[in-house]
Amino acid sequence: EAQVTQNPRYLITVTGKKLTVTCSQNMNHEYMSWYRQDPGLGLRQIYYSMNVEVTDKGDVPEGYKVSRKEKRNFPLILESPSPNQTSLYFCASSPQQSSYEQYFGPGTRLTVT
Amino acid sequence: KNQVEQSPQSLIILEGKNCTLQCNYTVSPFSNLRWYKQDTGRGPVSLTIMTFSENTKSNGRYTATLDADTKQSSLHITASQLSDSASYICVVSGWMDSSYKLIFGSGTRLLVRP
Numbered sequence: 001e002a003q004v005t006q007n008p009r010y011l012i013t014v015t016g017k018k019l020t021v022t023c024s025q026n027m028n029h030e031y032m033s034w035y036r037q038d039p040g041l042g043l044r045q046i047y048y049s050m051n052v053e054v055t056d057k058g059d060v061p062e063g064y065k066v067s068r069k070e071k072r073n074f075p076l077i078l079e080s081p082s083p084n085q086t087s088l089y090f091c092a093s094s095p096q097q098s099s100y101e102q103y104f105g106p107g108t109r110l111t112v113t
Numbered sequence: 114k115n116q117v118e119q120s121p122q123s124l125i126i127l128e129g130k131n132c133t134l135q136c137n138y139t140v141s142p143f144s145n146l147r148w149y150k151q152d153t154g155r156g157p158v159s160l161t162i163m164t165f166s167e168n169t170k171s172n173g174r175y176t177a178t179l180d181a182d183t184k185q186s187s188l189h190i191t192a193s194q195l196s197d198s199a200s201y202i203c204v205v206s207g208w209m210d211s212s213y214k215l216i217f218g219s220g221t222r223l224l225v226r227p
Contacts, residue, residue: 042117042217043217100147100162104157
């Protein structure tokens with residue numbers, strides 16, 4: 001089944017404790033992206049990747065890092081999480097950046113205390 | 114400023130009724146407009162995608178319209194079902210500052226009651 005998977009689905013952590021949210025897609029898509037979703041706001045892009053070893057900042061990249069060593073994986077790293085990073089995070093992929101169809105993962109709900 | 118505004122913020126209707134959700138945008142230049150359905154606790158799922166040359170597109174009981182002149186789109190849901198309860202997100206894409214961007218609306222939360 002074609003899908004985007006994220007792990008973990010739920011995470012509660014403390015300020016400053018490094019964490020990684022994994023994202024994997026099995027559709028051989030070149031383009032992958034991370035978004036955060038907060039109440040009353042639309043999804044906002046954190047980082048995106050056009051292909052392996054090519055990453056770039058989105059609209060809200062501060063406090064996040066990403067890597068794209070393999071085509072299928074695009075982990076999101078929070079080196080020193082803070083409470084303002086409490087949010088719902090989505091990974092998405094598409095064949096190319098401007099492709100019409102974008103597939104979203106199930107989401108990761110992160111709480112930083 | 115490139116923005117996507119959706120209305121209403123929330124809507125409650127009875128099962129079997131029709132409803133229309135609105136999306137106004139100021140994104141320019143415009144590439145395409147998408148409507149997504151997001152069930153609670155899940156990722157968005159695409160319903161329709163329209164380019165600037167398309168006026169209407171249907172997906173089952175969902176029909177999207179687009180007026181590129183007035184920069185307005187609507188999503189019409191016919192004969193609503195309980196499973197239509199979800200958030201509906203309008204997304205406009207285009208090339209801005211030499212990069213391809215998707216601008217997301219904040220969504221309309223629809224509740225269908227029996």
